[in-house]
Amino acid sequence: MEKNQNDKSNKNDIIHMNDKSGNYDKNNINNFIDKNDEHDMSDILHKINNEEKKYEEIKSYSECLELLYKTHALKLGLDNPKKLNESFGHPCDKYKTIHIAGTNGKGSVCYKIYTCLKIKKFKVGLFSSPHIFSLRERIIVNDEPISEKELIHLVNEVLNKAKKLYINPSFFEIITLVAFLHFLNKKVDYAIIETGIGGRLDATNILTKPEVIVITSIGYDHLNILGDNLPIICNEKIGIFKKDANVVIGPSVAIYKNVFDKAKELNCTIHTVVPEPRGERYNEENSRIALRTLEILNISIDYFLKSIIPIKPPLRIQYLATEQIQHIKKKFSPDNLEHNVQYPLAVILDVGHNETAIDRLCTDINYFHKGQNIRICISITKPRNLSVFHPFIAQFGDTLKDIFYLPSLNERTYDFEEIVEMLNNEEEIKNEIKELILSSSKKVGKWLAHEKQGNINEEDALKLYKRGCIPLIIKNAFLECCKDNSILLVCGTFFVFDEVLNVFDIHSDMQDTIFMNEPSHV
Structure with a gap:
């Protein structure tokens, strides 16, 4: 009778080790282990492992979308992305990256750099957001969007890993890791990475050694998240600065002292795209930011490249x-x-x-x-x-x-x-x-x-x-x-x-x- 009561108690304790998302809480497991002897633990851990194996993988693209859009879109903070990135062996550090943030213009600058590198015969990945028709638009290698099959496979990989790490990643955290893994699988030479929101706490900010960091502009956006003060918004953007990095900044960024303070702190080299004295359209400004970035990458800027740099992504004027x-x-x-x-x-x-x-x-x-x-x-x-x-x-x-x-x-x-x-x-x-x-x-x-x-x-x-x-x-x-x-x-x-x-x-x-x-x- 006493053994049955203990078994019932153990069963209840196992149930309560789950957090609200259905994942096992590591701390609860450790506390539970401390209260039981080694013989009981082998049985309990066997049950836990069996539970983990019951994760049902996504089978279809529509099922994949439905699951992703049920998760929270955004969870600012780097704990989850760092854990996932580390568990996969830091995929984003195995190819060259350009990390781009900014209130406006970052999508256009990403697209210009991506297009120019392609023309120079590099294999280039582009991670951007949001999308128009399909989620697959966000992850592209040389104009080829990630396939439904590839997306399903990598989402399953990330979610399986997240389950083992006892974390519940957000939509954007999942998609960011999927992009980094896809670019590794495709053996890209360069990956152009656009931040989601802000920079400092954005899921993309797990890049440790980007070739170039770009801040296109500073302005008001996402005030409920980033704040309604431009220097504070600027602090969020420059949170993607890394030690000894080359940083390109647009004309509207150069007026903020904290940009240069942060650069000095991290020994970054700042490359300022200065305002055009006679004035210019914003696409011209974005083109100059992209060209400066390409120069830092030692890409030869010939006449043809200059002729195509005005290219804009769809739906920009x-x-x-x-x-x-x-x-x-x-x-x-x-x-x-x-x-x-x-x-x-x-x-x-x-x-x-x-x-x-x-x-x-x-x-x-x-x-x-x-x-x-x-x-x-x-x-x-x-x-x-x-x-x-x-x-x-x-x-x-x-x-x-x-x-x-x-x-x-x-x-x-x-x-x-x-x-x-x-x-x-x-x-x-x-x-x-x-x-x-x-x-x-x-x-x-x-x-x-x-x-x-x-x-x-x-x-x-x-x-x-x-x-x-x-x-x-x-x-x-x-x-x-x-x-x-x-x-x-x-x-x-x-x-x-x-x-x-x-x-x-x-x-x-x-x-x-x-x-x-x-x-x-x-």
């Missing part, structure tokens, strides 16, 4: 071609083509989504189209505030005819009801922005009422201004631009652009069936 605009006009108004030959002056797509990025975007549009009428379709993610809209008024003034909010199916973005609530409650929002968004929303109400063939009044139709109506809004905004030959700018978060591109019949052969609804920061 991306103009639809004339043929695309004509196709969309025919799609949206097939019956009116003979009587209405007007088209928008331009259709521009851009993933600018913070105030600094939008200000830069507006500056570049004004460079080419100063004084032209413009209509804007935009979507933003939580918890941003509507200050991101202020550059539109400041830069475009009376030429700004409409701001149409796009309520994405992705619930990380605001629905229109939430935008209206913010307009009513946030005192710092300029009246011009409020009036323009609300007047534009009345047009959306008319379009929704018309879609219901007059069976609903405009006030009730406005209640239908919800997730799922992006195709209707973009279609009618496009046709409004046809009437006065104005510009249509579609911008905002990455998370909306799969819907936007589908409206414009721009598709990808990689199309995930599960939204990138990564849960918020923990």
